[in-house]
Amino acid sequence: MKIEIRNIRKNYGKQPVLKDVSFTVEGGKCVGILGGNGCGKSTLLSILAGIQSADGGAFLYEDKDLFTYPRQRAQLVGYVPQGTPLIEELTAKDNLSLWCSKEKMEKELQNGVFKLLGLDEFLKVPVSKMSGGMKKRLSIGCSIAHDPPILLLDEAMAALDISCKQKIFDYIGAHKRRGGIVLLVTHDVMELELCDEWYILKNGMVHPFDYTGDTAELVRSF
Amino acid sequence: MRTYFSLQCKRVMKVFPFILIVTVVLFAALAVMLSGLMSAYNNSEKNAVFKVGITGDTDNEMLQMAIVAFQSFDESRFSVEFVEMEQTVAEAALQKGTISAYLELPEDFVEKAMRGEVEPMYYVTSAGADNIVNMFKNEITSLVTDVVVSSQQGSFGLQEALDDNDVAGKHGEWVNALAIEYVNLVLKRTEAITVNELGISEGMRTVEYYLCGMTLLFLMLLGLPFVAIYARQDRSLNVLLLSRGVSGFRQLFDEWLSHFLSLLCLAAAVFVPLLAFSATADPTALQMLSTHEWLTYTLFFIPVLAMVSAFNLFIFEIGGNVVSGALLHFFAVLCMCYVSGCFYPVYAFPHAVQTLERFLPTGVARETLAIALAEGADLRPLIGVAVYAVAFFAAAWLVRMHTLHRREGGTA
Numbered sequence: 001m002k003i004e005i006r007n008i009r010k011n012y013g014k015q016p017v018l019k020d021v022s023f024t025v026e027g028g029k030c031v032g033i034l035g036g037n038g039c040g041k042s043t044l045l046s047i048l049a050g051i052q053s054a055d056g057g058a059f060l061y062e063d064k065d066l067f068t069y070p071r072q073r074a075q076l077v078g079y080v081p082q083g084t085p086l087i088e089e090l091t092a093k094d095n096l097s098l099w100c101s102k103e104k105m106e107k108e109l110q111n112g113v114f115k116l117l118g119l120d121e122f123l124k125v126p127v128s129k130m131s132g133g134m135k136k137r138l139s140i141g142c143s144i145a146h147d148p149p150i151l152l153l154d155e156a157m158a159a160l161d162i163s164c165k166q167k168i169f170d171y172i173g174a175h176k177r178r179g180g181i182v183l184l185v186t187h188d189v190m191e192l193e194l195c196d197e198w199y200i201l202k203n204g205m206v207h208p209f210d211y212t213g214d215t216a217e218l219v220r221s222f
Numbered sequence: 223m224r225t226y227f228s229l230q231c232k233r234v235m236k237v238f239p240f241i242l243i244v245t246v247v248l249f250a251a252l253a254v255m256l257s258g259l260m261s262a263y264n265n266s267e268k269n270a271v272f273k274v275g276i277t278g279d280t281d282n283e284m285l286q287m288a289i290v291a292f293q294s295f296d297e298s299r300f301s302v303e304f305v306e307m308e309q310t311v312a313e314a315a316l317q318k319g320t321i322s323a324y325l326e327l328p329e330d331f332v333e334k335a336m337r338g339e340v341e342p343m344y345y346v347t348s349a350g351a352d353n354i355v356n357m358f359k360n361e362i363t364s365l366v367t368d369v370v371v372s373s374q375q376g377s378f379g380l381q382e383a384l385d386d387n388d389v390a391g392k393h394g395e396w397v398n399a400l401a402i403e404y405v406n407l408v409l410k411r412t413e414a415i416t417v418n419e420l421g422i423s424e425g426m427r428t429v430e431y432y433l434c435g436m437t438l439l440f441l442m443l444l445g446l447p448f449v450a451i452y453a454r455q456d457r458s459l460n461v462l463l464l465s466r467g468v469s470g471f472r473q474l475f476d477e478w479l480s481h482f483l484s485l486l487c488l489a490a491a492v493f494v495p496l497l498a499f500s501a502t503a504d505p506t507a508l509q510m511l512s513t514h515e516w517l518t519y520t521l522f523f524i525p526v527l528a529m530v531s532a533f534n535l536f537i538f539e540i541g542g543n544v545v546s547g548a549l550l551h552f553f554a555v556l557c558m559c560y561v562s563g564c565f566y567p568v569y570a571f572p573h574a575v576q577t578l579e580r581f582l583p584t585g586v587a588r589e590t591l592a593i594a595l596a597e598g599a600d601l602r603p604l605i606g607v608a609v610y611a612v613a614f615f616a617a618a619w620l621v622r623m624h625t626l627h628r629r630e631g632g633t634a
Contacts, residue, residue, distance in 0.1 A: 049465035052627055074467035083458030087229060089236045089451070097224045099466075143462060 001027035001062065003150060003181055008057030010043055017043050019204030021057070025197070027149075030172060030182040032195035034209065036222045039201045041185045042082070045152045048183070049079035061150070078148035080156040084135045085142060086127045092138050093123045099145035108145070116171050117141050133164035140168060144175075151175060151182045157191060169194055189215060226463065226473060230480035237451065238484070242491055244447040249440070249492070273303045275312035275324030278343070282332040316346065319569045323347040429510050433519075434591040435564035438584060441526055442555040444488055445534035446548060448481060452538040453547030457626055470623050474535065478615060482531040489523060511595070518594040526587045529607045532614035533583065539621040558584040583610040 003025050010018040017040040025031050033041050047054045050073055058065045059073070066073040086095050096105050096119070108114035109123070117137045122130060130138070140156060151172070157165050172182055172194060184195060192198065192211055199206040200221055209221060234241075280286065289304055305321065312324035326344040328334075334341050463473050501508050511519065537554060541547025561575060562568070562584035568576055579585040586606030593603065 046461070049461075050467070051461055051464045071467055074465065077465065079462060079465040081458040081461045083456040083461075085458035085462035087233050087459065089233045090229065094224075094229060094232065098226065098229050099223070101223045139458070146466075 001149060001179055001181070004058075004060040005048070006058045006060060008044065008047060008059070009055045010040070010047060010052070011055055016204050018047075018054075021201070021204070021206050023199055023206055023208075025181050025183070027179040027181060028176050029196045030176055030184060030194055032192050032198045032211070033183060033185045033201055033206075034187075034192075034198060034218070034222075035201035040204060041201055042154055044201065045079065045154050045183065045185055049077055049152055050074065051079075075146065076148055077150045077152060078144040078146065079152045080140050080143040080154060082155050082158070084127075084139050086135060086138060088128045089126065091124050091126050092119060092130075092134075092141075095127065095138060095142055096145060099142045104145070113144060113147075113171055113174075114141055116167065116174060118167055133160050136160055137164060137167060140171070144171075149180045151180060153182065153184045153186075155185055155187070157186070157188065165190065192218075225476070226468060227476035227480060230476055231483065234448075234451065234480055234484040238487070241447040241484075241488065245444060245488060245492055248443065248446065252439075252443070273305060273321045275305050275307045275315060275321045276327065277307060277309040277312050277324055278327035279329045279331055280306055280327060282330075285327070285332050312346075317569060318573075319567075427510075430592075430595045431563075431567065433510075434588050434595065435559070435562075437523075437591055438526070438562070438588045439555070439559045439564045440492075441485075441489065441523065441530055441587075442533075442559060442584065443552075444485055444492070444527075445481075445530060446551055446555075448484070448534060449538055449541070449544055449547040449551060452477065452481070452535060453541045453544050455543050460622070460626055464626065470626065471619055474615070474619050474622055478531055478535055478618075481535060482528055485527045485531050486524070489527065493520070515594060519591065522591050522594055525604055525607045525611075526590055529583060529587060529611040529614065532611045532618065536614045536618040536621070539618045539625070542625075558582055561585075562588050564588070583607075583614075586610060 004022075005024070006022050008018055008021040009016070021044060023031075033044065035041050043052065046052045048059055050070055054067065057067075059067050061072075061076060064072070066076065087098075093105070096114070100108070105114065109120045114120065117140060119138060119141050122134050122138075125134070127135060127138070136156065140153075144151065157168055160168070175182060182195075184191060186192065193213070195211070198209040198211045200209045202222065207221075209218070211218060276289065280289070289306070307315070307324070309324075309326060312321065315321045316324060324346050326346060328341045328343060331341065331343060460470070460473055464470060497508065508516070534551065537551045538547045541550045559565070561571070562579050562582050563571070564584070568579050571579070583606075586603045587610075589603035590607050593601065
């Protein structure tokens with residue numbers, strides 16, 4: 001399995017945000033997308049998730065352009081937005097019921113990704129009474145409830161404590177081992193170490209970057 | 223797997239008790255405010271100058287003299303101004319609100335009255351002027367009292383004069399006959415006036431007009447507590463739904479449908495106990511409409527609430543958060559309801575405002591509610607309500623999509 005992002009372009013009015021973004025990700029890999037604020041990282045992910053349309057280019061999965069197959073894309077892609085895509089007045093169980101069947105939920109809670117994320121600990125708690133970490137774990141649970149092979153995480157772990165992050169890292173590790181693909185937009189050094197490949201988005205183009213743990217070098221390349 | 227619609231319904235039901243309490247508190251506060259306003263209005267009305275038209279046969283010199291006397295010497299000159307005019311002009315002026323009422327004098331009114339024949343004159347009002355009706359009744363009562371007292375004084379004076387001249391025994395029966403004639407004439411005067419109400423709008427009575435106006439205000443304000451649910455800054459849920467193939471249109475439609483159903487429930491939860499309370503407090507209060515009329519009237523809540531729920535979603539989309547959404551909703555509703563004549567009859571407003579009112583969503587909604595009550599009303603306002611419902615929904619959808627794209631793109 002692999003995905004290929006080919007010549008994606010996007011303008012906001014006359015302002016080009018993505019000029020010619022192209023890269024390939026093999027199955028079982030996690031790719032970090034890096035760059036300064038406003039460089040177009042979130043725009044790229046939202047285009048791949050189907051929230052915005054690209055002005056040009058293709059999103060290939062097994063040589064099939066997912067831009068022209070929106071239903072397949074919805075099944076194949078799991079998008080975790082920056083905020084919390086949850087209904088505040090309802091419980092964790094109610095929120096999960098929007099994204100998966102009852103049987104699937106029970107299975108995942110017993111020995112699946114929901115268990116891995118620790119969602120069984122607060123299943124009957126209303127979202128309004130949850131901590132930030134609980135909300136984020138539930139948000140990820142909702143986003144990946146349909147078992148997508150391609151995960152798009154847009155600063156999904158920002159402001160989480162280490163134990164919460166570790167649970168999400170465990171899930172990403174398991175996802176990679178199953179041959180899944182992860183695209184990760186982040187500013188966090190700890191998350192960068194989770195990635196196998198890195199790309200820096202600058203002036204609307206992506207550039208491969210070999211991250212060695214040298215943060216100063218990373219900052220210079222922005 | 224549950225649908226977005228069913229979760230929206232569940233969500234609303236979870237907070238329904240809170241919404242109900244907020245609604246009751248809101249309406250209690252509004253009721254206090256309105257009663258205060260009405261009280262102030264009534265006090266100011268007592269000191270107002272009413273302009274009254276006089277139409278019909280006013281050629282008689284005695285009548286002309288009486289009008290001049292009324293306008294120049296009587297105490298009523300401070301509160302009533304009489305203006306002679308043609309009947310058609312008077313009718314138009316009454317509809318425009320430039321006069322408060324007009325008197326229509328029948329042919330040879332004075333001559334017939336002098337002969338002791340009573341042909342009623344017609345007093346025509348726009349119905350909203352209860353104070354002027356009372357004032358006229360008081361004026362006539364006062365006049366009759368004066369005539370009775372003066373007649374008695376005259377009779378006693380005549381009797382004393384006859385007594386002084388030693389002819390009392392001989393002419394006592396003449397005095398009695400004269401007094402009885404006075405009394406008969408005076409008593410007949412009380413039948414000399416008939417009050418006709420043209421109605422404020424589309425033939426509706428005052429109470430029916432204000433029932434429509436207040437109901438519309440009530441239905442529009444019902445949506446206010448829902449701001450806490452629908453006005454959100456974090457649109458991540460909508461973004462995630464989009465990524466899973468649930469279109470923005472479908473999301474908004476589900477929200478609209480759940481909001482519409484919850485508004486219906488809330489209207490029933492507030493309106494039915496309110497009617498029951500009114501019936502208990504004043505058994506005659508609900509008799510202004512028949513049971514059939516009440517049922518038909520409440521049936522027209524449905525299209526109006528469909529439009530109101532689309533309007534609410536649009537306002538909440540623009541508001542963006544709870545505080546600005548609530549403020550925007552409250553002031554938009556109050557302004558539109560004011561211009562649409564929920565607080566005062568629309569005919570009291572300048573012509574330009576009346577024209578504007580006809581095209582406002584609240585204007586067509588009020589006319590829709592009036593279909594059940596007004597004589598000869600057609601169903602055209604229903605089309606207006608449907609058009610506005612679609613327009614508000616489309617506007618809310620455009621704002622939603624713009625917000626989602628701006629959020630995901632503009633802040634990239």
